[in-house]
Amino acid sequence: MSTSIHDGLVRFAGSLSGAAFDPVDTAIMRDGVANGLLHAADSYGQVRVNYHPIGAAFAGNDLDAFETIETDPVEDQWYAVGGAPFGSWPLTMHAASATPYVLRVRLGVAASSTDGAVTHTYRVVIAPDGAALEELPLSVDHVFEVSGGASSTIAWASGTSQGSIGSATLLTVTPAQADAWTRLVAAYDAVSSGSPTAIDQVLVNAWVFAKTTTSGVLPRVHALHLTEYCGL
Numbered sequence: 001m002s003t004s005i006h007d008g009l010v011r012f013a014g015s016l017s018g019a020a021f022d023p024v025d026t027a028i029m030r031d032g033v034a035n036g037l038l039h040a041a042d043s044y045g046q047v048r049v050n051y052h053p054i055g056a057a058f059a060g061n062d063l064d065a066f067e068t069i070e071t072d073p074v075e076d077q078w079y080a081v082g083g084a085p086f087g088s089w090p091l092t093m094h095a096a097s098a099t100p101y102v103l104r105v106r107l108g109v110a111a112s113s114t115d116g117a118v119t120h121t122y123r124v125v126i127a128p129d130g131a132a133l134e135e136l137p138l139s140v141d142h143v144f145e146v147s148g149g150a151s152s153t154i155a156w157a158s159g160t161s162q163g164s165i166g167s168a169t170l171l172t173v174t175p176a177q178a179d180a181w182t183r184l185v186a187a188y189d190a191v192s193s194g195s196p197t198a199i200d201q202v203l204v205n206a207w208v209f210a211k212t213t214t215s216g217v218l219p220r221v222h223a224l225h226l227t228e229y230c231g232l
Contacts, residue, residue: 010035046228048103049087049206051221066220068112069210073218078123078136078209081221085132085205090185091178092228093202100178100202101228103171107208108223109157111150118150118212120219122157124226125207126171128181132207141165141172150217171226178202 010031052065067082091100105124126142127135135143141163148157161167185203186196206226210219 046092046101047226048089048228049224049226051086051224052108066110066222067208068218068220069212071218072215073212075213075215076211078211080132081122081208081210081219084207084209085129086208086224087226088129088203088205091173091202091204093178097175098178099175100173103173104169104225104227104229105144105171106169106223106225107144107146107157107159107221108154109146110154110220110222111152112218112220113150113216114152115150115214115217118214118217119147120150120213120217121145121147121211122159122219122221123162123209124171124224125209126173126204127207128183128202128204131181132205132209136207136209139163140177141167141170141174142177144171150212150214150219154222156223170229173202173204 067084069079069081073079093100103126107122107124109120109122111118111120122145123136124144124146125132125135139162141161143162144159145162146157146159158168161171163172165172181202181204182200183203184198185201187199187201188196206224208221208224210221212219
């Protein structure tokens, strides 16, 4: 769950801040400063997948590094890309509502060769171990799709989540789905603990699937970046 006191920013009127050298109000300090810092840490510090971290222009990195599907694939058939799944982490929840944080997604892709007649389609799927293939075809917002012509130029691809929200940058897991995925997991509650205790946890992975309309032009994944963000 989140570490911020109020699961979000608390805004105060400027007049409440007082003048220089005025005593500091404890509520403003707690809600406006401490909560704000914790909220910022929640929002920007929870990178869950950072596969081949690269800049927006893909400069200064090994451009030959990628994951791809197998050679001579069956056309229009989904394949798990290379080393998927990428990452494994427990979903973070808002304390009051048990709503999972949204995930900001970026996918960097290219093709083995440029061919304007070929279409490549990628899907990023959030799912627990063993459930990715079940989630892959669903029209839900924890499945994100990118589709377009085959270009050998590496670029951040534009797509949309497949549920009713249809976000261009976010993946969303509903509270009901998170509840269905909840499992008892063994964990230690202190460094010195001699035996584990069982806690409820929603442990998920990020899977990338791809398909091509022409078997000779392979889709390649050069980067996947997922960050939990509690600000939405």
